[in-house]
Each structure stands twice: as C-alpha cells, then as structure tokens.
Amino acid sequence: MRARAGFLWVIGLLLFSVPASDVCADDAYAGDAYADARAAMVREIEGDVRATARWIGKGELDPRVMEAMGTVPRHEFVPESELRWAYANRPLPIGYGQTISQPYIVALMTDLLSPGSDDAVLEIGTGSGYQAAVLSRLVGEVYTIEIIPELAASARKRLARLGYQNVAARTGDGYYGWEEHAPFDGIVVTAAAGQIPPPLIEQLKPGGRMVIPVGSPFLTQELVLVEKDAAGAVTTRALLPVAFVPFTRAPE
Amino acid sequence: MPLLFAVAALSGAALAFEILVMRLFAIIQWHHVAYMVISLALLGYGVAGTFLAFTKEWLKRRFDLAFAASAALFALSALASVTVVERIPFNPLEFGWDFDQQLNLAALYLLLALPFFFVASAIGLSYSHLTREIGGIYRADLLGAGLGSLAIIGLLFVLDPEDGLRAIGALGLIASALALLGAKGKGRLAGFACLAPLLALVLLWPGALIAPTPSEYKxxxxxxxxxxxxxxxxxxxxxxxxxxxxxxxxxxxxxxxxxxxxxxxxxxxxxxxxxxxxxxxxxRFEGDLERLAYLDMQTGALPYHLLERPKTLLLGSGTGGGIWLARLHGAASIDAVELNPQTVELVKDRFAAFAGHVYEGPELSVHIAEARSFVQTTQASYDLIQLSLLDSFSAAAAGVHALNESATYTKEAFEAYLARLEEGGLLAITRWLRVPPRDALKLFATALQALEARGASEPENQLALIRGWKTTTLLVKNGAFEADEIAALRRFCTERWFDLAYYPGIEAGEVNRYNLLERPYLYLGTKALIGPQAQSFMGNYKYALEPATDDKPYFGHFLKWRALVELIGLRAKGGLALVEWGYVILLATLALALAASAVFILLPIPFLKRAARSRSQGPSSEGPGFARIAGYFFALGLAFLFIEIAFIQRFTLFLGHPLYAVAVVLAAFLVFAGIGSGFSQWLTKEAGGPSSAGYRGRAIAIAISGIILVALAHLVALPPLIESAVALPRAAKIALALLLIAPLAFFMGMPFPLGLSRIAHDRPALVPWAFGINGFASVISAVLATLLAIHLGFTVVVGLALALYLSAALVFGRAR
Incomplete structure (x- = not known):
C-alpha cells in the first residue's frame, strides 16, 4: 500500500511538471518512472510476435508501430486501481463494462492497418483513448467516436492533456462513421458486434484496411481484417493472434 | 411431531435456496459460474458433519434450542450472504489474468456455504440425537426437499428472485419456530421472543440489497x-x-x-x-416486407433460395426474425416452436403492434415446446426445418456452453429431423463461425452419421455448407442435391460474398475467396470427414468433433486435453481466448471439492478414535470400522445423484420441457425415496432389539438388490417405452414418469437411513461424521456425473451408480 502511494505521488509530480504547450507529451515521459516497464512490455510484444510469426504472417511488426508502443504512456490510460498492471501484457478493465486491450493485441491491430504517415484513420470505440494515442504517433489524422458519454469525455480530456493534437474525438453513434472526414485509409472498430456497419465499408478508401477484434471482453479471440481493393471489392481475413493450428497433420 | 415438520421445512428451504442462488448467479454472471459456485457452497453440508463430530455432545443436551438457532441462522445467512456476495467485485472474465479474482471467488464460496452449513448442522444433529427416528427424519428431509424444489420452480414464475429469497428466509424461521415447540422453559420463551423481530427483518429485507445486477460486461x-x-x-x-x-x-x-x-x-x-x-x-414492422430484406442477406436465408414456398418448421422462433424471413419468401405454412412462453407473450401480446403482429397469421401455428421433443411428437412433415441461432456469440466464444446438455444437436435429433422432412426437403442449421472451426465441422459429422444411420448410401451428396464472415449454415437434404440447386447455392453465395465450404462436387479452386481463413479449414475438414480417413482426421483434430448423442448430449464440448495443455502454455500469447471455460471450471470445481472433502473427512478421525476409546463401554467398539463406514456413505452419496441426474436427462426429452423434467423427476425421486425411508423406519422399529444389526444388514442387501434390478430393467426397457409413449398427452406422460421412477426411488430411499441407524446403534459417535461424508459425496457426485457423461455417456453413469450400490452392499450389507 505504502509503495503504491509513493508511486502515485511520483506520478502526480510528473503530471504537474509537464510543460503545458508545444512540447509533445511523449518527450516529457522519456525518462519517466515507467520507462523500464514500457521497454519490458515492448520486448514482451516482440517475443509474442516472434512466437506467433506463422499465424500473423511476419516475424516482426513495423518498427514504427513498436516505437509508438514504446513511447505512449499506457499508465495514463488505465484507471488508478489498475496502475500496477499498466505495462503488463494483459487487458485491463477501464469501467463502464469496457476494457483496454492487451498491448500485444493493440500492436498487432495497429500493424495490420499498415499505417502511413499521411493516413486518416477512423476508430469506433475510443475507450480510454490508448489505441488513438498509439495511432496518432503513426498517421496524419485520427478520428475517434465513443458511444458512452462518460468514457468519451474522459478520453477527450486525457488526449488533450497529453498533447495528442492530431486526434479528433466525439461522442455518438459509430454506425455511420464520420462522413465529413471520409474516406479513411484505415478503420478500427473496437466495438463488439455481430455485424460490420455498411456505412463504414463505404467510408473505407480503395486499398484501405479495417481491423475488428472479435471475442468476449478481456479475450480477443481473432482479428478480422477487412480489405477493400482498388476496384472496391471487399474481402475479410480471420487472423488468430495465437499460435494454435487445429490440424495436427494436414489432411490429404 | 413438530420436529419432523421442522426438518421438512428446513430441507425444503435449503433446496429452494440452492435453486434460487443458481438463478441469481445466472443473471449476475454466466450459468457456468453459477454452477461452480453453488456446487462448492454445498460443501457446507459436509463441513457440518465434521463440525458436529466435535460438538454434538454439547449441542445434544440443548437439542431443540440448537436446532432452532441453526434454522434461524440459516434464514439470516441466506439473505445476508446473498447481500454481501452481490457486492464482491468478482469478475470471472479476468480469472486467467488476475490472482485477486481467485480470492474473490474463495470469498463467494465461504459466504454461500454458510446457509448450507446451518441447515446441515440442524439436520445432522437430529440424526445424532433421535437415533431411533433416523428413517423418519430422512423421510422428512427428502419430502421437504422434494416439495421445496417444486415450490420454488412454481414460485419463480410469479415472484421476483428477491421475494423468493425472503420467502425462503421465512420458511427457515418457521422451521425454527416448529423446533422451539419442543423446547422447554425460559429457552423456549426467549427463542420465540427472538423470532418475531427476525421474521420482520427477513420480510422487510430491502429488495435493493438482494436484487441481482448483471455484470457490467454482460x-x-x-x-x-x-x-x-x-x-x-x-x-x-x-x-x-x-x-x-x-x-x-x-x-x-x-x-x-x-x-x-x-x-x-x-x-x-x-x-x-x-x-x-x-x-x-x-x-418494428409496419407492413412493408421490403424493409426486412436485410434478413435475406444472412447465411441462414440460404434454404429459401433452394425451395419454393416451403412448409416450414422454425425451431427456436424467439422474437420472430425467422418468421419474417419465411414470410419474405412466401412460406406456405409456418410452425414456430419456442421454449420460453414469456418470449412469445412479449412479442405476441404486449408488443404485438410494434412487432407487426408477427406471431399472428392464418399460415402460422405457435407451439411452446422444446425443439427436439416437438419434432419427436409431431406427425407433420415439412419442406424446411430451420434451427435458429439464438445463443450469443460472446457466450459461444468463451465456451460457456460446454456443459449444456442439449438434445437439439445430437445424432438422434438429426435423425428425428430428417424423418420429418418431405422428399427433397431441407434441414438448415446456422451457427456462429468460430476460428479455428469447431461447430460447423461437428454439425457436418453429426449429419453424416445421422444420414448413414437412416440408410443413405451416398450421404455426401445430401450435404452443403456455406459460411459468411461470422456465421455458417449447413443444409442437409432429404435426397441428393441437384444441379439447379447447386447453381442457386452458388449464386446466393456470390451475390452476398459468402464462401462455399462444401457441396457435392465442390472444387478446391472455389473455396476461401471472400472471407479468408489461414487455410480453407472447412473445405479441408468436410472433405476429410466424407473420406475414408474420417476417424483418423477426428482423432488428429485438436477439437473434439465426434457427434453428440443422446447418451452424451454435449454438443458444446469441443476441448481435448492435449489442446487444453497447449493453450494454457500459450496463455499470455492469446491462448486464454481459446480455452473452453465451462469445461475448465468443471475440472476446477471437481478438484476443489475433492480436496475439501478429503481434508474435512480425515480431520475428525483421530478425535473420534480417542472418543471411542475413552467410552469403550457398550457396543461402540464393535461396529464397522472407519474405512467401511466412509466407503458405504461415500458410495451412497455418489450413486444417488448419479441416478437422479441421469434420469432427469432421460426424461427431459420425454416430458417435452426441461422445467417439467427437473420438477417432476426431482420431486418424484425425493418423495418416493422419502416413502422408502419411512418404510425402512417401520422395518427397523419392528425389528428392534439386539439382533437389529444383522436385520438391518439384510434389509440393506434387499434394498440394494431392489435398486439394481429395477435400474437394470430401466436401462433395457426405458428407451423403447419412452419411444412408444412419446405422443401421449403431457399429463399422461407425467403420470407414466412418476410410475417409472417410484419403485427405483423407493428402494433408493432405504440404504442411507438403514446404514445410519445401524451406526447409531453400534457406534453413535460416528453418526455426524457419516452424515458429513454423504454430504461431501453428493457434491462430488453432481460434478463428476457431468464430467463422466461428457466423456463416457449417461449409460455408463448409471452403470457406475449400480456398481457403487453393489460395493456399498458388500462393505455394509453383511451382518458383520
């Protein structure tokens, strides 16, 4: 208890020492109390990626993605009660029945979007804002929509406080996407649903990619990657984030 | 005698509490968690036996007050434990990630075990105190439990769970009052003086404290x-x-x-x-069928593109989406079967206008029934039998259905569906697509076996399987698919970007086009299943694909041990998501129950031995030893529930609705066993005197012979009997079920009181211990029966029960 209170105090101190304006927030954290934990988390993600290389089709993720994972202060996005787990490779509750995904899954989803530095990306389901923060380091514009007003408000405040200026957040219905800023190079739909809203597919650029995590809360079972080709034809791809093949031997 | 009524009331209240807590937990969490929590809380029964072994002399001296206090404590703890338990932030979804959750779970067990502990203390104490009335007490215990289970199932239709819980508390206090009638002097007065405010407390317990709130993740x-x-x-x-x-x-x-x-x-x-x-x-429907065209853009719409105005049977019509789809395609007639009458009432009456009167129409008939039983009973035949997708994806994804017995997806069920199809008719089944694939392949294997059992020479020509990005639909045709049907199937898929997985003559080049799997699992799997290597394919596949049967009705069970080990090894790398939680929880429950039983059964032995030595006068050192007593009561505890659970499963299909089956079978077993127990009391009272040990031994041998003979007759005669009586009206079926259960239950009610009264005679200090062992065995039995049924089938469970009865007779049935 005492150690935790000490932690909180250090964090509080760090918060107040963040320069208010033009310095990107992440630089302020370069030497923060969590730097080691974050570096360890990145190494763990790299290990998981190597272990699942066959299933996700690559032995390592885009170095830019890994750099973003190593910079964004995840502990800012988890509730106080979960701080001790902030950099553990596991999902965490953030209240309102929502979770912040396992770092490995966030890295994988971000990589699947193949983010380019001028891209516009739409996220449905802001949650704590962590995914949006990771994306903001990689792409030009991030647009994020959250259905639960309380979460939307706290995420908006948090993203502003930490200086993620290329993220636009709003509260509301994600079904129709964000018409004014469409089309998008990438879309992340973190809301669980048995269907993919047709307007989102329409707002995906030809050549764009959409990623949908599927499963129950705390357990991402598969990632569905939706790709739209230059001609507008849509395919989906089910990716298992775990090294598990059902066939012991290939059937003839 | 008021005490017997007190025992009956308390026992009834405890059983009602058990059923109610299951209900509460199913609302708050998920039913597999409910199952685990309640199974382990029942260990309170066994612990009470251990507790009494240490305290019974002191308690016996103030028996009536002790009984009354235990009953009152039951009432209080029933409400208090639920109040506290609902405030423990237990989140089973984090179970694999967070150690704190395991502490929360332990707290849940301990709290919920309290009420059961108090009930068992009162009843166990009665056995030790009134040793000449053991048969009568057991009768009251069983009759009370039987009536309690019936009453709560009935009450839950009209009462909220909160009111049900208050009623249970009140019943506990009534038991307490009845016991006080036997007490004397000041104690009695003081007791009654306490009960009045307690009753007020129980009845006025704020509903907000006990009303179930679903988990925030539901x-x-x-x-x-x-x-x-x-x-x-x-x-x-x-x-x-x-x-x-x-x-x-x-x-x-x-x-x-x-x-x-x-x-x-x-x-x-x-x-x-x-x-x-x-x-x-x-x-919402306002007359424009075009607005519902989205229904035609789901995989489940496929059969309507192969049939002309089909006579349709919808199994699981729910809120009526399937009915609209059938109407969209001009179905000639629709039989809609739904299990839950309240679902139909909401859609048909209360929200009829909103729903566009979906449950009305000249072409529609509504039936409240379980799907399989309806098909088994009906004489009608159909062009299309459609099994709907009603369970949630996240529940399916987490494998919480692994323990669900379901007669809907067994090989025999498929045979029954096929038997009701017109020539050329289709059976259509839609399921969630899970990656790696499980459900679709198991359904395919089940359909193949059912077709073979019905004598199809080329079953592979009667099957088709398609998948979208999230669902699969399997078609089984009564006849071989024709070229024009296959053309329609391909058109349906191409227009909707669905993938073909199997149809007769499918080519490798046309699969896995729109919704890409790492490999075309469904195509490869179905191809292997229709080939000569089907058995070795199923053996090598990491999920269990063997079809469910009526004897092993667990369609939702897919986990193989070696896959479990592999996935737990991969837990941090995403493996947790693929673990089937229902099954894991079953294993954990069994392990915990076994460990707790071992500790609590062994714990009092040195103490009991010392007590027996210090009072070695009389016959106490001569009776059966510890091992024989433990063996006898453990075997009885296991066997009784093995048989009861197997019979509930057998009769579910017959009685047409799981609620009728549970209520009728449970009540019948408890009531007729109660009568058997009363009969054993009469037998031993008649016998009396010094020869009673031998007499009881013979009575046990006769009762167990009776159980074995009747149960063997059931194993042979029940299936054909049920088959021939399936079309009878429900009242007649219930009567027949009672008639069939009565003789078996009658005999099953005898060995426990006979054995216990023998111990009461020979080694009275061991009565509570023996009672506790029986309690532990009952808990283990319920869990073990499910595990055994999943792997070996219910016939084996009944067989094992009979072997247990036989061994009980061997260790105890002899005169000495």
Missing part, C-alpha cells in the same frame, strides 16, 4: 450504458430473466453475420436479453 449492461436506453419490460421465470430494452438514440441494428455486400439497415428494434445476455431483437 450485453444488457452494455446496452443500458447507451444514452437514452432503458428497460421497458421485464419478465422472470425459472427459464431466465427477460429484459426488453428500448434504445431510441442509438438503435440496435441487430443482424448477426450480415453480408458485407449488404447496404441495408434494419428498422427500429427492441433488444430482448435473456439473463442479461444473448440478445435477440424485436423488429
């Missing part, structure tokens, strides 16, 4: 987070709590697995949640 809680969303109707019954939610600002737009080629948005909908999860939607 679909209902998430839906209610949306601004403006609110519950507009609620129904509760033993089948589940139904919440109907209106969400005006952000509509539900429920259309699972909707084709990505679709641009259609569903009309306004109301969300109907069962136990806070598994959403179905009531869709």
């Amino acid at each position: 679909a209902l809680s998430l839906a209610l987070r949306v601004p403006g969303a609110e519950i507009i109707a609620q129904r509760t019954s033993p089948l589940g709590r139904l919440d109907l939610v209106e969400s005006p600002t952000i509509p539900f737009r429920h259309a699972p697995g909707l084709s990505l080629a679709s641009r259609l948005e569903p009309p306004e909908q109301l969300g109907l949640f069962t136990d806070g999860d598994s959403m179905q939607a009531i869709t």
Whole structure:
C-alpha cells in the first residue's frame, strides 16, 4: 500500500511538471518512472510476435508501430486501481463494462492497418483513448467516436492533456462513421458486434484496411481484417493472434 | 411431531435456496459460474458433519434450542450472504489474468456455504440425537426437499428472485419456530421472543440489497450504458430473466453475420436479453416486407433460395426474425416452436403492434415446446426445418456452453429431423463461425452419421455448407442435391460474398475467396470427414468433433486435453481466448471439492478414535470400522445423484420441457425415496432389539438388490417405452414418469437411513461424521456425473451408480 502511494505521488509530480504547450507529451515521459516497464512490455510484444510469426504472417511488426508502443504512456490510460498492471501484457478493465486491450493485441491491430504517415484513420470505440494515442504517433489524422458519454469525455480530456493534437474525438453513434472526414485509409472498430456497419465499408478508401477484434471482453479471440481493393471489392481475413493450428497433420 | 415438520421445512428451504442462488448467479454472471459456485457452497453440508463430530455432545443436551438457532441462522445467512456476495467485485472474465479474482471467488464460496452449513448442522444433529427416528427424519428431509424444489420452480414464475429469497428466509424461521415447540422453559420463551423481530427483518429485507445486477460486461449492461436506453419490460421465470430494452438514440441494428455486400439497415428494434445476455431483437414492422430484406442477406436465408414456398418448421422462433424471413419468401405454412412462453407473450401480446403482429397469421401455428421433443411428437412433415441461432456469440466464444446438455444437436435429433422432412426437403442449421472451426465441422459429422444411420448410401451428396464472415449454415437434404440447386447455392453465395465450404462436387479452386481463413479449414475438414480417413482426421483434430448423442448430449464440448495443455502454455500469447471455460471450471470445481472433502473427512478421525476409546463401554467398539463406514456413505452419496441426474436427462426429452423434467423427476425421486425411508423406519422399529444389526444388514442387501434390478430393467426397457409413449398427452406422460421412477426411488430411499441407524446403534459417535461424508459425496457426485457423461455417456453413469450400490452392499450389507 505504502509503495503504491509513493508511486502515485511520483506520478502526480510528473503530471504537474509537464510543460503545458508545444512540447509533445511523449518527450516529457522519456525518462519517466515507467520507462523500464514500457521497454519490458515492448520486448514482451516482440517475443509474442516472434512466437506467433506463422499465424500473423511476419516475424516482426513495423518498427514504427513498436516505437509508438514504446513511447505512449499506457499508465495514463488505465484507471488508478489498475496502475500496477499498466505495462503488463494483459487487458485491463477501464469501467463502464469496457476494457483496454492487451498491448500485444493493440500492436498487432495497429500493424495490420499498415499505417502511413499521411493516413486518416477512423476508430469506433475510443475507450480510454490508448489505441488513438498509439495511432496518432503513426498517421496524419485520427478520428475517434465513443458511444458512452462518460468514457468519451474522459478520453477527450486525457488526449488533450497529453498533447495528442492530431486526434479528433466525439461522442455518438459509430454506425455511420464520420462522413465529413471520409474516406479513411484505415478503420478500427473496437466495438463488439455481430455485424460490420455498411456505412463504414463505404467510408473505407480503395486499398484501405479495417481491423475488428472479435471475442468476449478481456479475450480477443481473432482479428478480422477487412480489405477493400482498388476496384472496391471487399474481402475479410480471420487472423488468430495465437499460435494454435487445429490440424495436427494436414489432411490429404 | 413438530420436529419432523421442522426438518421438512428446513430441507425444503435449503433446496429452494440452492435453486434460487443458481438463478441469481445466472443473471449476475454466466450459468457456468453459477454452477461452480453453488456446487462448492454445498460443501457446507459436509463441513457440518465434521463440525458436529466435535460438538454434538454439547449441542445434544440443548437439542431443540440448537436446532432452532441453526434454522434461524440459516434464514439470516441466506439473505445476508446473498447481500454481501452481490457486492464482491468478482469478475470471472479476468480469472486467467488476475490472482485477486481467485480470492474473490474463495470469498463467494465461504459466504454461500454458510446457509448450507446451518441447515446441515440442524439436520445432522437430529440424526445424532433421535437415533431411533433416523428413517423418519430422512423421510422428512427428502419430502421437504422434494416439495421445496417444486415450490420454488412454481414460485419463480410469479415472484421476483428477491421475494423468493425472503420467502425462503421465512420458511427457515418457521422451521425454527416448529423446533422451539419442543423446547422447554425460559429457552423456549426467549427463542420465540427472538423470532418475531427476525421474521420482520427477513420480510422487510430491502429488495435493493438482494436484487441481482448483471455484470457490467454482460450485453444488457452494455446496452443500458447507451444514452437514452432503458428497460421497458421485464419478465422472470425459472427459464431466465427477460429484459426488453428500448434504445431510441442509438438503435440496435441487430443482424448477426450480415453480408458485407449488404447496404441495408434494419428498422427500429427492441433488444430482448435473456439473463442479461444473448440478445435477440424485436423488429418494428409496419407492413412493408421490403424493409426486412436485410434478413435475406444472412447465411441462414440460404434454404429459401433452394425451395419454393416451403412448409416450414422454425425451431427456436424467439422474437420472430425467422418468421419474417419465411414470410419474405412466401412460406406456405409456418410452425414456430419456442421454449420460453414469456418470449412469445412479449412479442405476441404486449408488443404485438410494434412487432407487426408477427406471431399472428392464418399460415402460422405457435407451439411452446422444446425443439427436439416437438419434432419427436409431431406427425407433420415439412419442406424446411430451420434451427435458429439464438445463443450469443460472446457466450459461444468463451465456451460457456460446454456443459449444456442439449438434445437439439445430437445424432438422434438429426435423425428425428430428417424423418420429418418431405422428399427433397431441407434441414438448415446456422451457427456462429468460430476460428479455428469447431461447430460447423461437428454439425457436418453429426449429419453424416445421422444420414448413414437412416440408410443413405451416398450421404455426401445430401450435404452443403456455406459460411459468411461470422456465421455458417449447413443444409442437409432429404435426397441428393441437384444441379439447379447447386447453381442457386452458388449464386446466393456470390451475390452476398459468402464462401462455399462444401457441396457435392465442390472444387478446391472455389473455396476461401471472400472471407479468408489461414487455410480453407472447412473445405479441408468436410472433405476429410466424407473420406475414408474420417476417424483418423477426428482423432488428429485438436477439437473434439465426434457427434453428440443422446447418451452424451454435449454438443458444446469441443476441448481435448492435449489442446487444453497447449493453450494454457500459450496463455499470455492469446491462448486464454481459446480455452473452453465451462469445461475448465468443471475440472476446477471437481478438484476443489475433492480436496475439501478429503481434508474435512480425515480431520475428525483421530478425535473420534480417542472418543471411542475413552467410552469403550457398550457396543461402540464393535461396529464397522472407519474405512467401511466412509466407503458405504461415500458410495451412497455418489450413486444417488448419479441416478437422479441421469434420469432427469432421460426424461427431459420425454416430458417435452426441461422445467417439467427437473420438477417432476426431482420431486418424484425425493418423495418416493422419502416413502422408502419411512418404510425402512417401520422395518427397523419392528425389528428392534439386539439382533437389529444383522436385520438391518439384510434389509440393506434387499434394498440394494431392489435398486439394481429395477435400474437394470430401466436401462433395457426405458428407451423403447419412452419411444412408444412419446405422443401421449403431457399429463399422461407425467403420470407414466412418476410410475417409472417410484419403485427405483423407493428402494433408493432405504440404504442411507438403514446404514445410519445401524451406526447409531453400534457406534453413535460416528453418526455426524457419516452424515458429513454423504454430504461431501453428493457434491462430488453432481460434478463428476457431468464430467463422466461428457466423456463416457449417461449409460455408463448409471452403470457406475449400480456398481457403487453393489460395493456399498458388500462393505455394509453383511451382518458383520
């Protein structure tokens, strides 16, 4: 208890020492109390990626993605009660029945979007804002929509406080996407649903990619990657984030 | 005698509490968690036996007061434990990630075990105190339990769980008052003086403290987070709590697995949640069928593109989406079968206008029944039998259905469906697509075996399987697929960007086009299943694909041990998501129950030995030894529930509705066993005197011979008997079930009181210990029966029960 209170105090101190304006927030954290934990988390993600290389089709993720994972202060996005787990490779509750995904899954989803530095990306389901923060380091514009007003408000405040200026957040219905800023190079739909809203597919650029995590809360079972080709034809791809093949031997 | 009524009331209250807590937990969490929590809480029964072994001399001297106090403590702890338990932040979803959750779970067990501990203390003490009345007490115990289970199932139709809980508390206090009637002097007065305020406390216990709130991760809680969303109707019954939610600002737009080629948005909908999860939607209909065209963009619409105006049977019609789909395609007639009458009532009456009177129409008949039983009973035949997709994806994804017995997806069920199809008719089954694939391949294997059992020479020509990005639909045709049907099937898929997985003559080049799997698993799997290597393919596949049968009715069980080991090894790398939690929880429950039983059974032995030595006068050192007593009561505890559970399963199909089966079978077993126990009391009282040990031994031998003979007769004669009586009216079926259960239960009621009264005679200090062992064995039995049935089948479970009875007779039935 005492150690935790000490932690909180250090964090509080760090918060107040963040320069208010033009310095990107992440630089302020370069030497923060969590730097080691974050570096360890990145190494763990790299290990998981190597272990699942066959299933996700690559032995390592885009170095830019890994750099973003190593910079964004995840502990800012988890509730106080979960701080001790902030950099553990596991999902965490953030209240309102929502979770912040396992770092490995966030890295994988971000990589699947193949983010380019001028891209516009739409996220449905802001949650704590962590995914949006990771994306903001990689792409030009991030647009994020959250259905639960309380979460939307706290995420908006948090993203502003930490200086993620290329993220636009709003509260509301994600079904129709964000018409004014469409089309998008990438879309992340973190809301669980048995269907993919047709307007989102329409707002995906030809050549764009959409990623949908599927499963129950705390357990991402598969990632569905939706790709739209230059001609507008849509395919989906089910990716298992775990090294598990059902066939012991290939059937003839 | 008031005490016997007190025992009956208390026993009834305890059984009702057990059923009620299961209900509460199914609403708050998920039913597999409910199952685990209640199984382990029942260990309170066994612990009471150990407790009494140490304290009974002191308690016996103030028996009536002790009984009354235990009963009152039951009443209080029943309400208090539920109040506290609902405030423990237990989240089973984090179980694999967070050690704190395991502490929370331990707290849940301990709290919920308390009420059972108090009940068992009172009843166990009665056995030790009134040793000449053991048969009568056991009769009261069983009769009370039987009536309690019937009463709570009935009451849950009319009462909220909160009111049910208050009624249970009151019943506990009534038991306490009845016991006080036997007490004397000041104690009695003081007792009654305490009971009055306690009764007021129980009856006025604030509902807000005990009303179940679904976990924040359940679909209902998430839906209610949306601004403006609110519950507009609620129904509760033993089948589940139904919440109907209106969400005006952000509509539900429920259309699972909707084709990505679709641009259609569903009309306004109301969300109907069962136990806070598994959403179905009531869709607004104002006369324009075109607005419902999105229904045709789901894989389940496939059969309508192969049939002309089919006579249709919908199994699981729920909120009526399937009915609209059938109407969209001009179905000539529709028989809609739904299990839950309250679902139909909501859609048909209360929200009929919103739902566009979906449950009315000259071509439609509605039947409240379990799907399989309906098919088994009906004489009609159909062009299309459609099994709907009603369970939620997240529940299916987490494997919480692994323990669900279901007679809907067994090989015999498929045979029954096929028998009701017209020539050329189709059976269509839609399931969620899980990656790696499981359900679809198991369904395919089941259909193949059912077709073979019905004498199909080329079953592979009667099957087709397609998949979207989220669902699969299997078609089984009564006859071989024709070229024009295959053309229609391919057109249906191409237009909707669905993938072909199997049809007779499918080519490798046309699979895995729109929704890419790492490999074309379904194509490869179905191809292997129709080939000569089917058995070795199933053996090598990492999920269990062997079809479910009526003897092993666990369609939802897919986990193989070696896959479990592999996945747990991969836990941090995403493996947790693929673990089947229902099964893991079953294993954990069994392990914990075994460990707790061992500790509590062994713990009092040195103490009991010392007590026996210090009072070695009389016959106490001569009776059966510890091992024989433990063996006898453990075997009885296991065997009784093995048989009861197997019979509930057998009769579910016969009685047509799981609720009728549970109520009728449970009550019949308890009541007739109670009568058997009363008979054993009469036998031993008649015998009396010094020869009674030998006499009881013979009576035990006769009772167990009776059990074995009747049960063997059942194993042979029951299936054909049930088959021939399936079309009788329900009342006649219930009467027949009672008649069939009565003789078996009668004999099963005898060995426990006979054995216990023998111990009471020979070694009275061991009575509570023996009672506790029986309690532990009952807990283990319920869990073990499920595990055995999953792997070996119910016939083996009954066989094992008989072997246990036989060994009980061997260790105890002899005179000495």
